Each structure stands twice: as structure tokens, then as C-alpha cells.
Amino acid sequence: MSDLEFGWFNHQFDLDIFDPKIYAESFFLPSLGDLLLNAIALTWVSLFVYTNRKKYELPGWLQRSKSAGLIFHVLLLAIFAAFAYLIDDIFFGLIYNSRIAFEINIINLDWISWVCVLLLCLAWFNIYLFAIVFIKLTLKLNVTNKERLVLFIASLLIFTVFRLFTEFTAFFIVCALLLFLLGYNIYIEQRRFSVLIFASSFFCMAFITSVKYIRFTDIRERNLRAKVAEKLETTDDPKVINAIDIFESGVKGNEYVINYFKDSAYVSRTVLQNYIEKSFLDGFLSHFEVSMYTYNAQGDEVQPSGTKLSYFTELVRAGALKTPESGYFYRINDTFGYQNYFGIIPIFEGASILGRLVVELKSQPYNYNQRFPELLIDGKARSENQDNNYSFAFYNKGVLVNQSGKFTYDLINRSFNAPVGKIHILNDKEKKINHLVFAPTASKIIVISKERITYVARLAALSFFFLVFILFSFLVYILIWFLKNMENSAFGWFSINKYLMINANQILYKTRIQVSIIFAVVVTLLVVGWATFYNISEEYKKQQADQIRDKIRKLQVSYEKQISNSGILLDAQAVVDFNQFADVNTAFLNLYSLKGELLMTSIPRLYDNGIVGKKMGPVAFITLGKLKTSEFINPAEKIGTFTYAAAYVPIRNNKNQTIAYLGSPFYGNQEDYDNTIGLFLNTLINIYALVFVAIGILAVFLANQITNPLTFIQESIRQTKLGRRNQPIHWSRHDEIGSLIKEYNKMIAALEDSA
Structure with a gap:
């Protein structure tokens, strides 16, 4: 509570995880770090309750009364449902009230995203522990398994009917299936390990998580689109306004x-x-169409352009709107679908005016396609939620x-309509497009379109969470076993080997067959997958190098x-x-002298701001200047932590x-590689997850077929x-x-x- 009251962690440690941004x-949840601490504390309580589950006693009258x-x-059941709803609400807030990149792409996931994945694992771990404790308590009651089943089905039917009149999803059915599997494993199987129940339980958890993940991210994305539509209604883009102010x-x-302006013969207007x-x-501002006009102190053209200064002053008188935070720029009103700014900037030397520079900017609507890497974008204007997959009309x-x-x-x-001032969502199932329609006035319509979430994306989320939960369960099992045995003074490799031998001798023959089949297939998949991934990534790097x-x-x-x-x-x-x-x-181009010094560049701000030195890279200079090669490609040049290719x-x-050296940096090269390889890796995970489930089912079937005769x-x-x-004994087969x-x-x- 001290951290909630005083923010101790956030003040003592400069950690992004405690940043409310x-x-x-x-x-109670002021930051991701506090949420993680709360989750760890809850897990500790759950483990304590679970560890002492055999000590809990129910009153005698409760045990006797049916x-x-x-x-x-x-x-x-009601307590369990309330606990599940609480975690569901926290999961929604984790996606909706955050700037965390929730992309099911292993390469693109940063450490904060992995913290969120850990939180999901801890949430399911707590649900599992409480479910086991609750089910164990019911074993002491005077209720038969048949009565439990009837009660469970009746409760599910009542709740399903209730949700049909509110909002029904498969989420509730799968939750019930998960609870049924846990109950079956305890009531019927006496908690004996079963690969089928194990895999089915984790599949249910992954299915529930993926459904909620898709739904919550979709809600978040639609809310973002609604804000974009409202922003387009005002025409002024805050990023552009900030850039104009800096300009x-x-x-x-x-x-x-x-x-x-002091000497018009200094350079031409084109050069200026x-x-x-x-x-x-x-x-x-790079995507704006730019026109410039120069006028002297008397308002006459410095160099002929055909446009008089009075044209722009009349626009101001006609109602051009002053842009916020700007001293000299105006926006032409009633330019629906594009932005049109012009600025009349006075140029002074001391107290005397030399002339006026008029800059006219005309853009396409809400263009996200930036040629520059993030390090060239003004930090104040950077958006956390841009989406390059939007289309606008x-x-x-x-x-x-x-x-x-x-x-x-x-x-x-013919298709897009919405009440004035309201947002309307339209799904085009044939083209698999989702449209957000906004009508700022009765005559104007703004449409922001995005591809619907595909079944491949849904499968990717399901596969990702399925594998993550299985891996987490193994790690938890190993951790708990080590914690139990570390208290033993004889703990060491000998005791570990002894423990493994004793438990190996207790494993059923059926389970050994199942584990052996799954292990063999998993190892094969990992080896083949790694080799495939390595070859594909190297081949793609080679293709990129060839293109460069x-x-x-x-x-x-x-x-x-x-x-x-x-x-x-x-x-x-x-x-x-x-x-x-x-x-x-x-292309971005740099021209260097034979001494490796920068002569000309198409991106001067990089060098003027000191982001990049005005010397040619040493390896490139030695390769071209000393070794006299015909070309040099560096696949991993760096500006800080930003990596890109250069030729x-x-x-x-x-x-x-x-007589000189020409260099061309390819800033989008690494991002393109990460996206392509990430897509391939996701596809590989999807396939492997399906194969894993199929092999698990096959292993159960084969093990039963092999061990049934022995039974x-x-x-x-x-x-x-x-x-x-x-x-x-009668046996028809000759095997x-x-x-x-x-x-x-x-x-x-x-x-x-002989008897």
C-alpha cells in the first residue's frame, strides 16, 4: 500500500514499467509495475491457500446435509465466476488503457509486452489454483458426482439463457468446459496425469485468452479510429501544427x-x-506539396512567379483560419478531404523588414506513409497509435x-451512411473489410477502412497463447520442485537423479508411450523448424542484399x-x-569526397543536428578507397540502437x-526484415501448435491401442x-x-x- 500511496518504486527507480504513460x-493499478506486484502478491496468497488445502475443514452439518x-x-461457482470476471476486466484494462504494443509477433514483442504475457500466465495460474481448492473442498460434501454434473449443467443452461438476452459469446461455454475438465480430473480420475486432459485444459485457456485478446484489441482499435475520424473533422492535425511551429x-x-532577401542574386528561388x-x-511535412513565393518589403515579387502577395492577403480577409500555436500560418477553410496551409513569414534583419516568404502546403489526407525512420520525426508529435493499414475516403x-x-x-x-455526428460501423463480409463511417455534417462523410481480423490472425493468437501457457506450466513445475527440495540438506545432482528414477518407475506404460511420441515429434519439429527458419532468414537477407x-x-x-x-x-x-x-x-543519397568527407546529402538535417557524423563509414571508406572494390554493402549500420543497411x-x-563515393542508406530494410520473418515465424508457430495438438490426440489413441491388450x-x-x-483367453490376431x-x-x- 505504501507504493500506491507514495509511488515509492516510481520515485526510487527510473523504470518504464512504473511509468503511468x-x-x-x-x-490500485496506477502502473504496469504495480499490476505485476499485485499479481505476484495474489499468486503468493493462492499458493499458500493451495498448499494448505488439506487442512481446511467444513462444518459437520454442511458435510452431512445434501x-x-x-x-x-x-x-x-459464483465466487469462481466473480473471480474470473475480475481478471477479465483487468485484462481489458491492460489492453484498452495502455500504450503497449499487443502484437502476436515474437520478433516484435518488447520486454513490456512479455511482462503482459507473464501477467496473463499468472492470472490463469491463480484461476487454476482456486479452482482446485474449491473442487477439493466439495469432495467432503454429501453430494454424488451425478448430482454435481446435473447441478453444473443446470447452472450453465440458466446462465446461457441469461446471456442470450444480453451478449452471448463462446467464451462462457469454453470456461464451463475448462471447469468441467478440472472437475473430471479430480472427481473421476483422482488427479491422475492425462495428456488429453492436460492439452485440452491448456487449449481452453488459450482459446479464452485469444478470443478476449481479439475482442479487446478490436474495441481499442475502433476507439482509435473514432478519434481519428473526429480529428479529421477538424482538419488540423496536431502533428502538422507542431511541425509548422518548428518550421x-x-x-x-x-x-x-x-x-x-538581402541580395536576390545570391541564389535563385528554386535553390532557396x-x-x-x-x-x-x-x-x-515531407508529404506536403510545397510552393514558395518571395516578396520584398514593398510587397513586390523578388523573382517572378505569377502570384501576387495580395492573393494571400485576400485569403486571410476571406476567412482563412489561423492555425494554433503559429504566428504566420493559416488554413484555408472548407478544404474537405485534404489540408491546405499557407504562411506569410516576415524576414527581418535586426528591426528592419527585408521581405516576406510565403509558403503554401497542400497535403493528402492523413498520410501515414513516412519515408523517414522514427529518429527523424519530431518527438513531441510522435503518435503512439498510428496504424499504417488504414484507408480513407x-x-x-x-x-x-x-x-x-x-x-x-x-x-x-451508395453504401456509407451514418447519423450526423455519430459513428457507424459497417462490415463488408465479401471483401473482408471493416468500415468506420462518420458524418460531420449532413453532406459530408468520412470513411476509415481496415481489413477485418482474419482467421489466420485468430489462429496465430490461439497458437501463441497455447504454447506460452504450456511452457509456463513446465517452468512453474520445475520451480516448485526445486523450491521443495532445496530445503533438503542432501539436495544435489544425486538427489535429482534419484527423484527422477523413482518417479520414472512409477509412470504408467501408457503415459510413457504418449510422452515418447510427443517428445520425439517435438524434438523433430524444433530441429526442422530451426533449420527452416535459419535458411529462410538467410535467404531473405540475401534477397535484400541483391535488391540493394x-x-x-x-x-x-x-x-x-x-x-x-x-x-x-x-x-x-x-x-x-x-x-x-x-x-x-x-532514395536517400550522400556524396562523399575521396577523403571520405560529406559533400552533398539529400537528408541534411541528419548531419546538421549531429545525429550522423559528416565522415564516411570507416569500413566503407577502407573497402572502396584502399581495397579498391567496386561496391560495398553494410547490412548493419547503426545510429544509436537503430539498425539499417547502407550501400x-x-x-x-x-x-x-x-572522383567521389556515393552512399545510400536503406532505413526501412531492418523493419521489413523483422516484419517478414515475424510473419513467417508466426505461421510456423501456428502450424506447430496444430501439429502438437494433433500429435497429442494421436499419442493418446496409439497408447490406448497398444496398452488395451495389456490391460x-x-x-x-x-x-x-x-x-x-x-x-x-481368446485372442484372434496372430501377433x-x-x-x-x-x-x-x-x-x-x-x-x-498337474493339479
């Missing part, structure tokens, strides 16, 4: 811009625009005015042609040409002399009595069992003859 739900026993059963601050006092675009208009008076994304929309609106090599060679040839006549110039126009060359080829080639003149022989031998006539039975019948006949 990641997760916070209530006073009606009281039945009521006690119902009460325990204004940078341009006003920039020496390069001031020199242009290129400089401003590369220096200030990357990040969130804007309808005005029933006509499509703009769209983005991969989904195809009708030019005339092909790209850099084309860039090399094209750039050598561009400079073949003039050579490499370093004036302002050459910088413009270099940046245009990079834009046309959709370098020499640039030659008409005399085939190397039959055991029962016949048990009924054999010396001194009287015994019936021979090993048949030979054994034949010898047994001979022995019985010989004993009877």
Missing part, C-alpha cells in the same frame, strides 16, 4: 534565407526552395472527393551519366540537382577515374484362481500379444493337468 487504470452441499457448490522558428532567423525543403520540411454530397490507402471506393456513395546491390548500381550508372559533362560541382544549383536526382530515384559505390568520370491380459490374470478351472496369450493358455492348462 504506458499503463494506468485506477488507484441440500446445504448443493447450495455450497453454487456459492463456489516557422527555423526559417525566420535562418542566415541563408536572410542573405537571399530546395534548401528550405531539405532543411525544414522533412518529417511530418471523403465524400461530399455523395461524391468521392479524396481517398488514400489500398482500399478501392465507389465514386458515388541492384539499386545502388542503377544509381551509380545514372549519376555518372548526369555528371559526365560537367563533373561534380558544389554550387547551390548542383545541390538542387543532387536532391532532385535523389527524389526522382526515391556505397565509387563515382567515376569519363576517364574512368574515381485385458492383466484383468484376465487377476481373475485366474489356482485350484479351479480357468477359462482360456506378439497373441503369442503371449497362447503361452499363458498353455501354462494354465498345464497347471490344471
